[in-house]
Amino acid sequence: xxxxxxxxxxxxxxxxxxxxxxxxxxxxxxxxxxxxxxxxxxxxxxxxxxxxxxxxxxxxxxxxxxxxxxxxxxxxxxxxxxxxxxxxxxxxxxxxxxxxxxxxxxxxxxxxxxxxxxxxxxxxxxxxxxxxxxxxxxxxxxxxxxxxxxxxxxxxxxxxxxxxxxxxxxxxxxxxxxxxxxxxxxxxxxxxxxxxxxxxxxxxxxxxxxxxxxxxxxxxxxxxxxxxxxxxxxxxxxxxxxxxxxxxxxxxxxxxxxxxxxxxxxxxxxxxxxxxxxxxxxxxxxxxx
Amino acid sequence: xxxxxxxxxxxxxxxxxxxxxxxxxxxxxxxxxxxxxxxxxxxxxxxxxxxxxxxxxxxxxxxxxxxxxxxxxxxxxxxxxxxxxxxxxxxxxxxxxxxxxxxxxxxxxxxxxxxxxxxxxxxxxxxxxxxxxxxxxxxxxxxxxxxxxxxxxxxxxxxxxxxxxxxxxxxxxxxxxxxxxxxxxxxxxxxxxxxxxxxxxxxxxxxxxxxxxxxxxxxxxxxxxxxx
Numbered sequence: 001x002x003x004x005x006x007x008x009x010x011x012x013x014x015x016x017x018x019x020x021x022x023x024x025x026x027x028x029x030x031x032x033x034x035x036x037x038x039x040x041x042x043x044x045x046x047x048x049x050x051x052x053x054x055x056x057x058x059x060x061x062x063x064x065x066x067x068x069x070x071x072x073x074x075x076x077x078x079x080x081x082x083x084x085x086x087x088x089x090x091x092x093x094x095x096x097x098x099x100x101x102x103x104x105x106x107x108x109x110x111x112x113x114x115x116x117x118x119x120x121x122x123x124x125x126x127x128x129x130x131x132x133x134x135x136x137x138x139x140x141x142x143x144x145x146x147x148x149x150x151x152x153x154x155x156x157x158x159x160x161x162x163x164x165x166x167x168x169x170x171x172x173x174x175x176x177x178x179x180x181x182x183x184x185x186x187x188x189x190x191x192x193x194x195x196x197x198x199x200x201x202x203x204x205x206x207x208x209x210x211x212x213x214x215x216x217x218x219x220x221x222x223x224x225x226x227x228x229x230x231x232x233x234x235x236x237x238x239x240x241x242x243x244x245x246x247x248x249x250x251x252x253x254x255x256x257x258x259x260x261x262x263x264x265x266x267x268x269x270x271x272x273x274x275x276x277x278x279x280x281x282x283x284x285x286x287x288x289x
Numbered sequence: 290x291x292x293x294x295x296x297x298x299x300x301x302x303x304x305x306x307x308x309x310x311x312x313x314x315x316x317x318x319x320x321x322x323x324x325x326x327x328x329x330x331x332x333x334x335x336x337x338x339x340x341x342x343x344x345x346x347x348x349x350x351x352x353x354x355x356x357x358x359x360x361x362x363x364x365x366x367x368x369x370x371x372x373x374x375x376x377x378x379x380x381x382x383x384x385x386x387x388x389x390x391x392x393x394x395x396x397x398x399x400x401x402x403x404x405x406x407x408x409x410x411x412x413x414x415x416x417x418x419x420x421x422x423x424x425x426x427x428x429x430x431x432x433x434x435x436x437x438x439x440x441x442x443x444x445x446x447x448x449x450x451x452x453x454x455x456x457x458x459x460x461x462x463x464x465x466x467x468x469x470x471x472x473x474x475x476x477x478x479x480x481x482x483x484x485x486x487x488x489x490x491x492x493x494x495x496x497x498x499x500x501x502x503x504x505x506x507x508x509x510x511x512x513x514x515x516x517x
Contacts, residue, residue: 058453195386198385199384199385202383202385204372205345205372205377205383205399206372206373206396206400207369207372207373207400207401208369208400209369212400
């Protein structure tokens with residue numbers, strides 16, 4: 001049953017099939033679901049930028065005060081044998097000096113004198129695959145040698161780990177919502193199909209091929225899904241603009257334009273999938289005229 | 290010599306899954322270019338026979354050849370092609386009310402893959418034949434019952450099929466409109482199409498002569514052609 005129909009004239013004298021309340025409802029539901037997925041992915045993108053995980057390698061800094069008598073070689077060896085640690089590098093005095101010069105810039109201060117007061121630094125690069133005890137072991141080792149660990153970096157590593165898990169969950173949720181959206185589109189098209197069963201029967205009566213009968217519904221599903229994707233993308237703008245202040249504070253620049261094609265294609269995919277499901281059992285839906 | 294036999298049934302029988310026998314032991318030959326009336330009481334098997342001719346249902350036993358196609362053995366593709374060579378007019382028109390007259394009439398051509406730019410001219414020509422050219426862009430709901438039936442005839446004839454099947458084409462029409470509809474069918478017959486029409490109205494038999502096949506309880510009870 002079509003309610004509140006609107007007709008669009010196509011070339012060749014044909015009209016678009018009536019776009020009724022079922023299609024509008026499905027469009028809104030799928031758009032909201034895609035918007036939710038898009039929002040979560042944008043959030044994840046922002047969080048990843050915040051923790052700096054664009055870097056392939058995660059590195060922690062271990063500091064040893066120069067006035068302490070510590071077995072630096074022993075510390076380096078102990079750090080290197082910890083499970084999950086890829087590389088341990090002691091930062092040379094020259095590198096420290098160079099860094100200090102850059103940091104001080106044109107202030108006119110004595111970089112050499114200041115760099116001499118800096119602690120001995122080890123850069124500990126972690127592997128992508130780390131064990132559960134890698135970080136506690138690292139902390140124990142550093143503690144045993146009376147050294148210190150950059151706690152901020154450690155927190156970022158933990159956040160990074162959490163984000164990795166969230167990423168997996170978001171993929172799972174995306175697939176799950178994708179299936180749900182496909183079923184919504186499928187259900188809508190099934191209702192449209194039942195409302196237009198006379199058309200299907202007539203086309204078959206006139207000797208139409210199966211693809212000819214199904215194609216309008218599949219195209220409608222694709223258009224519905226892609227339209228919902230476009231709408232979802234538009235609905236992301238108020239969200240991003242609303243939190244722009246926070247994002248700027250956190251030095252995060254989310255790529256909303258980058259979400260356009262994934263949402264459009266994702267919508268089209270679920271729409272196409274839904275329409276294929278809806279028309280799959282068309283054979284038994286009533287062949288005889 | 291050209292084979293004139295268009296439809297041939299030998300001991301054709303149709304039993305529905307419910308067990309009801311709709312047609313039994315029908316022997317019949319219809320030649321090309323004939324104008325045939327199928328008459329009989331309600332439930333005699335007229336509509337069933339028409340449906341069997343366009344492949345809507347298949348005989349359960351016996352033999353049935355339509356345009357050279359064995360309807361019992363035919364594959365789906367053969368049935369599809371047969372339907373493209375068959376024009377059907379229904380009592381209830383089966384017009385799509387959400388589509389324009391143009392879209393309704395052009396549908397058989399779209400099914401057959403005609404290009405869009407050729408459709409308007411062809412549809413206009415056929416609507417001219419049924420005297421409804423001015424209704425090209427109207428919707429069927431805006432037309433009278435007689436006009437709707439003429440649109441259905443236009444749709445049936447647009448692909449110039451060699452056979453036109455009409456199921457009670459004058460059933461809901463007044464005498465004048467029914468006369469006009471039969472005129473159209475007879476004109477199509479004179480243009481070479483075989484026309485088979487199931488009807489209750491025999492009052493037009495004098496003005497629109499044709500072969501009369503009377504069905505009774507699923508069997509062929511009378512054939513005016515054979516009587517001659």
